[in-house]
Amino acid sequence: MRRSLQFLLFTAFSLALCALLSLHARSVRAAADAELKGQVARLKNLQLTDLCLTTEARYTRHPALADRHAAYQDHPLALEHFPSGSLIMPSPHLRDAQ
Amino acid sequence: MNRSLERHLNILEFTLSSLSRRKAKNLSLLTIYLLVVFILASLVFFVTALKREAGIILQDAPDIVVQRLVAGRQDLVPASYAGEIGAIRGVTAVRPRLWGYYYDGLIGANYTVMASDEATASSDRATIGSGIAKARNLAVGDLLPLITYQKAPLMLEISTILPAGSDLMAADLIVVAPGDFRTLFNFPVGQATDLAISVRNPKEIGTIAAKIVELFPESRPVLKNEILRTYQSLFDWRGGMTIVILASALLSFIIFAWDKATGLSAEERREIGILKSIGWETGDVLLLKFWEGIVISLTAFLLGVILAYGHVFFLSAPIFTQALKGWSIIYPRFQLIPVVDALQLSVLFFLTVVPYTTATVVPCWRAATTDPDAAMRS
């Protein structure tokens, strides 16, 4: 087969794969959402305020409720002690504070 | 119509043969491009999925959380505040929450300990998250020993292990009875970590928060929409991890597109001259260059996006989660629910394919428009 046709076929195949993946996403989502909502309902009474993304430092575990300062709070300009601390900025409501 | 199609196919054919002439160079170009798209698309998928799940998970967050500050630091809240706050018009419920962090020296992990106020919460029993169960190899019925602040052991029997599907909420969670909580932390009676307020009318949340501050000036109310905003902005394009990755990806991309755009080699110029002399029009030459740009950028884009999807939704994004986990001992699996944000991917498409193709076509403009007779004289 000509190279040009090979390329076009390959591109068409990739596009089809992309479309397939987006369909996969859609089909998986409905069931997964339902399951997640089930889990959420189970823990409803705990009224959780944060996702469990990183547990290495307390202030990054609950960023929505944490203070502005970093752990150890030794100096306002001190470097981050924990890796995830440099990825997770203080919450907007603390940053935009009056 | 058919002629036009044949023309495109023929010129594409020549494009492909030209590209395969300098195989090594073009393959490395393709690889770099693919890598950039892969990283950026992974980021898009990861961030969009997380934000979405945060939205679902946090819909049961309290309307207002009241914390108390002493000299700028968070302190305990007297449970008695609940009475006065409950009296504010519009407040339907005030629940003093008991929760905190427990450091487990055995494995070096932080647990989040919460007291449940359910009637079924019985002493000496605990519900734990899947992360803890895995880290300490626990099953239902096992005993988990925690050390209280009085140096005495508190033995908790594991009554339930939360399913792995809830790990984005509760991987590190231990839910105990209030009595056990107070014993564990020597927590003073009549105090709480914070207060969870329920409000009848969501529009009133701001007003009620203001009233709370008026009543108790040392309190700091955190509103539900602020909690949600934390997670929307946590993975915003302008924040933390995303900006670091974004900046380095775009920078590398700009460097290599610039390299492409800075002029034509003498050989390429000669070739274009030859093509023009054998009957190729300006339009044909530009089409050739256009196809050259498209072949590389479209292939890189499509493959990059496909690999990114696999990376994030089938492999749980190991590249990003490593950064996010940091030094955590307990962490969620990050098995995110797949979401495809077409808008963001289109933006990515236009930010990568269009500049690259332009950078390939434009430098040839001059050479493509020169008269064919120049080739006669070479």
Added chain:
Amino acid sequence: MIELVSISKIFNSGKPNQFTAVNNVSLNIEPQQITILKGPSGSGKTSLLTMIGCMARPTSGRIFLQGVAAALPYQQDGGEAIEITSLPERFLNDIRRATFGFIFQQFNLIKGISVLENVMLPAYPTGERRVDFRARAEELLELFNIGRHAGKRVDDLSGGELQRVAIARALINNPSIIIADEPTAHLDSKLSHEFMEIVARLKGEGRTILIASHDPIVYDAPLIDRLVEMRDGAVVEEGSTQ
């Protein structure tokens, strides 16, 4: 037939380095004959060839093509002469592709791709089906005895073989007029004679051949029909060797 009426080509007009390459040349090129433009370098041969071959426009003057055997939509009956100097770019290009085949002094083949692809290149943008022109290309290579080199890269061929590839390429779109600029410049005597034999064959097929050369093997060849001598951009002498 190609008719040139008062053709002039001036480069850098108005500037201090103004240069007149072709000076008021009027000429008729007869169809199905071999015409040689003889003269030293700088005499305007190449400029004249490029203008005849629709590659460049004259500064002044007009060129008429008659009997242009191409299926062009604006040609009424094939007998009318078309003035190519006033045609817009696109039409000029169409005529060039369909009517003329060029053989360059330096061959101008593209390195790194195969001989076959080099020969097929001029047909790519025409929109013709690939199977059709590929067959033609293979036929041409066979005709010139270089069929066995079809898959090789041009970098691997000898001078004579390259010459023949260049000729095959010039013929891919089946042009009625062949233009060659100093075709024997890089060839030894034997190959130059071979070249002239090929030219004779092309004439036998009914094509018009126009060659610019200052090589005696070319302009002294017995089979040529007409010799036009040029010097300093003007025609000096016209001689028919009939």
